[in-house]
Amino acid sequence: MSKVSRGKLAVLLAERFAKTTDPKQLEREVAAYLLSEKRVGELYSLLRDISQYRADHGRVEAEAVSARPLSALVQDDLKAALRTVYPAADKITINERIDKTVVGGVRLQLANQQLDASIRAKLNKFKQLVNSGKD
Numbered sequence: 583m584s585k586v587s588r589g590k591l592a593v594l595l596a597e598r599f600a601k602t603t604d605p606k607q608l609e610r611e612v613a614a615y616l617l618s619e620k621r622v623g624e625l626y627s628l629l630r631d632i633s634q635y636r637a638d639h640g641r642v643e644a645e646a647v648s649a650r651p652l653s654a655l656v657q658d659d660l661k662a663a664l665r666t667v668y669p670a671a672d673k674i675t676i677n678e679r680i681d682k683t684v685v686g687g688v689r690l691q692l693a694n695q696q697l698d699a700s701i702r703a704k705l706n707k708f709k710q711l712v713n714s715g716k717d
Contacts, residue, residue, distance in 0.1 A: 588624055592631030596639075599632070633693035640672035647679045647689040648700075660690060663697075 586594075595612060602608045616622045633643055642664055646652055652660070661674045668674070676690075687700035 585619070588628055588631060592628055592635055595628070596632045596635040600636075630693050637668060637671070637693055640670060642668045642671045642674045642692070643677065644675070645677050645679055645691040647681050647684060647691065649682060649684040649686060650680065652676075652678055652688065656688070660688070664690075664692075 595608075598608055616625060616628075636643065644660070644664060646657075646660060657676055660676055664674050664676075665671060685701040685705075687702075687704070689700050689703070690697040
């Protein structure tokens with residue numbers, strides 16, 4: 583039996599997840615498949631591929647990482663920003679993750695890209711600008 587490409591597998595799984603009534607069972611099946619085919623190392627890439635496929639088909643999912651919970655106003659602003667990148671999106675979902683190491687601001691992670699509007703990122707950029715001027 584030939585190995586199914588990761589891209590094709592992502593499409594098949596994204597379509598199955600959209601139709602399933604028992605996502606936990608499908609997750610177990612995917613885990614079993616990856617284990618049996620010795621492809622566990624592809625898990626994160628596969629999840630990114632699935633998220634990208636879903637985004638390309640109108641279901642954008644992003645993870646917002648911040649030091650504290652986001653207000654409804656900030657969530658609305660993030661969704662509006664994502665809508666400019668994905669104007670054809672039917673649904674935009676923002677999942678929050680609290681990370682106390684984030685000094686301030688927010689880091690928005692999508693399938694294949696990241697928008698870092700955290701204070702740390704801004705300070706690092708400022709440091710690079712200062713250091714580049716020392717030459």
